[in-house]
Amino acid sequence: MEVLGPDRVTDGSAARRLYSRDGSVIEGGRAGPVCFPETTGEVVGCVQAARAHGRAFVPRGAGTGLTGGSVPCDDPVMIVTTRMNQILEVDRGRRVAWVEPGVVNLDLAHHLAGSGLHFAPDPSSQQACTIGGNVANNSGGPHCLAYGVTSAHVAAVEVVLSDGTVVVLGEEQGDSVGLDLRGAFVGGEGTLGVATKIAVRLTQDPPKVATLLLDFVEVADAATTVSAIIAAGVLPAALELMDRRVVEAVEPFVHAGYPLDAAAVLIVELDGLPGGVAHEVGLVTRIGSQGGARTVRLAADDAERDRIWKGRKSAFGAIANIRPDYYLHDTVIPRTKLAGVLDEVYAIAERHDLLVMNVFHAGDGNLHPLLLFDSREPGVMERVLAAGEEIVRASLAAGGVLSGEHGIGLEKRRFMSLQFSPEDLAAQDALRRAFDPDGIANPLKVLPTGASCGDVNALDVVPDGVWV
Amino acid sequence: MNALDTFRDAVGESGAVCVRGGGTRWAVGGLPRPGTREVVAPSGVKRHDPAEMIVSVGAGTPLGDLREVLRPTGQETTLDGPDGCTVGGVLAVGHSSLRRARVGALTDALLEANCVGANGRTFTAGGPTVKNVTGYDLCRLLVGSLGTLALMGEVLLRTRPAPEHAMWLEGEVEPDEVAAACYRPSCVLWDGTTTSVCLEGYQVDVVEEVSILRRLGFREVGGSPVLPPFRARWAGNVPEGAVLEIGTGVLHQPLPADLPLVDPAVARLAGRVKVSFDPTGRLNPGRDPYREAA
Structure with missing residues (x-):
């Protein structure tokens, strides 16, 4: 059966190698034919071709995923949707x-x-x-x-x-x-x-946006301020925390005005109608000051707001100057537990002799601890993986969950039974079987199966250019 | 034995079973098949944590009781329903609030559900945090499923700050003019002649927007207009006596609507989901989420 012309399907080794990975640390995936459909009908053709040849299929977008969700196991048909871009x-x-x-x-x-x-x-x-x-x-x-x-x-x-x-x-x-x-x-x-x-x-779009930068000499004060803001009935549009190492990494490039001697900064964005925004700016300023903020700076104009956000958004590019590699987790904890769990994260990294940086969505308790290392150092990856697992366990122990936005993919399958009982997982599998009775849609992802994904076993090389 | 275990034992492992909540919308999706055993879900607000913006509650709790607990803290949930309805009933029926534009869709409200499955065993869908993509999203699947996939015993709901001030207005003005004049009004209704608007937020902002709408010809009224009892999906016109929710396409009308045409391929998928969760069809037999118009 011919589904796509020769310019839009390839089983060349270069393409198969390229599409064997995503933005995660996971290596060892094996892609089968790589397809670039442009219409729904062509996607149907790709799925039917996979079935006809007894293969699975793996949908893939830009491949920026961080948990191996689009890393192929055992030569599936790769359905790459990047040409469906209208x-x-x-x-x-x-x-x-x-x-x-x-x-x-x-x-x-x-x-x-x-x-x-x-x-x-x-x-x-x-x-x-x-x-x-x-x-x-x-x-x-x-x-x-x-x-x-x-x-x-x-x-x-x-x-x-x-x-x-x-x-x-x-x-x-x-x-x-x-x-x-x-x-x-x-x-x-x-x-x-x-x-x-x-x-x-x-x-x-909101008619009014106010962006505040608060800086603290104690990380715990910043963390406590996060839950104090929410408890006061303010639901910010965004509420981000960056710790000292992140500030030190980005400030020299971005000149956002982050104080270099701060232990942590919070970015608080408030939006809505002008009266409410003004009221909430006052409230957050007061809560921050009472919570130990040294300064509370309100971005005076769009340019200053853009600089504050640019620092946040370029955090991961700046990290390369500290260590060549990093590995990040994505757990969520109750926001009232932020201070304690952050303490634990620092202690875990120290125990494993690793640098850790924290830049994350504090307002919803979504941690993104980044473990920094140099993969050329012998034995370092074992320490990174051990520290990562301890962070996951600490998050669950605090009443949290495995993932807030990156998903499970291949990376966190092995942790699923820490959060869910066999009955919980059976219910999830019931949904999956209803959608995909034959188990050919991106198999081996999300739920723990006991089966391994082809040759994927080592989490030993960290790619460039990972975002959170 | 805790309340969930008691509920589990009441559901048992066999025999047709349905859950009675407030009974305010008992016929939605069809009545339970005669002879179906009725059980009642646990009741009571277990824990409200304002700093986490979550509340844990028995599914059998009257929605009014939950509101009473939340009110002094200045928070609310997305749930809305007729007087006497229960939390579990609102979730099972799955209709979003009229104030959806402010409070969000009902399907986004349920963070975690402790359920009894068709096999008589308990399982948990979702997770305890306000943000969570761990595993499959069974919570959204359960909302609006009329108890046909699993029976919710205890649920964890998202809460949010309640508005400081609220105001309903109406005027013989096209609803499009409201969209142009206001920032995210909580509700806009249109009966073909009159537009009704609910503004909510900080008082200073509501007062300002009220003055804008007054200039357009709106006047303040005491509350929401009375809605006719049946729901339908908007098909391009607003019949006599009907009221359209602008932005959701839900039409409230005096007479029952025809049932929607469901794509057979979607119906087959939904059928597989049902069989996968409830192979013997013992949960709420007679009820069908596709047997309601909107």
């Missing part, structure tokens, strides 16, 4: 846009700029990651604190199921008719089918 329709009246899965998140943002509307999820990889990938991972980003993660912004999705059937799940407006299969599909990490068209909800 913004099909923007309905400003109903505030819905239909896009293809390969549209880059930031391209959609640029397309909508000036319309008064925007797509709220803004993962740090947004200059590269695709909307299809956002749907697969139920991605987050700094501004998901008030606005919610991707699922809250996906109205409907056209899906090619693993039997080649095409379904549209969800509605352009309002609640789903019947079961919320749309809600179940989002975050399925490519194991429930391939998204081929997505109706995203568009959010009205």
Whole structure:
């Protein structure tokens, strides 16, 4: 059967090598034929070709995922959606846009700029990651604190199921008719089918935005201030924490005005109508000062706000100057436990003789501890993995969860039974089997199966250019 | 034995079973098959943590009781329903609040659910934190499933700051004019002639937007208009006596609506989901989430 012309499918060794990896530390994946469909019909053809040849298939967007979600096991057909990159329709009246899965998140943002509307999820990889990938991972980003993660912004999705059937799940407006299969599909990490068209909800731009920078001499004070702000009834648009090492890494490049002697800084963004924003600026200023902030700086204009955010968003590029490699985790803990768990994270890193940096979505308790190292140092990877596992366990012990926005993929399968009972996992598997009875959609991901993914066993090389 | 275990034992491992909440929307999606055993989910607010913006509550708790607990803390949930409804009933029916534009969709409200499955054993869907992508999103699947996949015993809900001030207005003005004049009004309704608007937020902002709407011809009223009892999906016109929710496409109308046409491929997928969770069809037999118009 011929599904795609020769220019859009390849089983060359270079392509198969390239598509054997994603943004994670996981090596050893093995890609089969790599396909670049441009239409829903061609995706159906790819799925049917995989079935005809007794192979699995793996959907893939830009490959920026951090948990091996698109790392192929055992030569599956790779369905790469990057050529499905059209913004099909923007309905400003109903505030819905239909896009293809390969549209880059930031391209959609640029397309909508000036319309008064925007797509709220803004993962740090947004200059590269695709909307299809956002749907697969139920991605987050700094501004998901008030606005919610991707699922809250996906109205409907056209899906090619693993039997080649095409379904549209969800509605352009309002609640789903019947079961919320749309809600179940989002975050399925490519194991429930391939998204081929997505109706995203568009959010009205806020008339007023205020960005505050607070600095602290104690990390614990910054952490406690986070929960004090929430407890006071303020739900900021974004609430980010960066610790001293991050500040030291980015300030020389960005000149955001972060105090270099601070143990931690908080970025607090408040938005809405002017009266409420002014009120909340006063409230956050007072809470911060009472909580030990040395200074509370309100960005005077857009340029200053952009500089404050640029420091946050370039944190991961600046890290290369400290150590060549890093490995990051993505757990969530109750925000009232931030101070204690951060203490533990520092102690774990110290015990394993590793540098750790923290830059994360503090407002929703979403930790992103970065372990820094030089992979050329013998034995260092064992220490990195051991420290990572201890951080995961500490997060669970504090009442947290394994992942806030990066997903499970291959990386965290082995931890799933720490969070979930066999009955919990059986219920999740019931959903998966309903969508993919034959187990050919991105197999071996998310749920622990006992089976290993081909040759994937070592988490021993960290790629360049990872975002959080 | 805790309340969830008691609920589990009441559900048992066999026989048709359904959960009775407040009974306020008992017929939505069809009545339980005659002879189906009724059970009642645990009741009571277990824990409200304002700094985490979460509340843990028995699914059988009357929504009014939950509101009473939350009110002094200045927080609320996304849940809304008729007087006498329960938390579990609202989640099972799955209708978002009229104030969805402010408080979010109901499907985003449920963080964690301790359930009894068709096999009579308990399992947990979701997780205890406000942000979580660990594993499959069973919580969103459960909302609106009318108890046909699993029975919710205890749930953890997202809370959020309640508005300081609220105001309803109405006027013989096109709803599009409201969208242009206001920032994210909580609710906009249109009956073909009159637009009703709910503004919520800090008082200073609400007062300012009220004055803008007054200039457009709106007047302040005591509250939401009375909505006709049946729901339908908007098909491009607002019939006599009906009220349209702008932004959600839900039409409230005096007469029952025709059932929606469901794509057979979606129906097959939904059928596989049902069989996968409840192979013998013992959970809420007779009920079908696709047998309601909107």
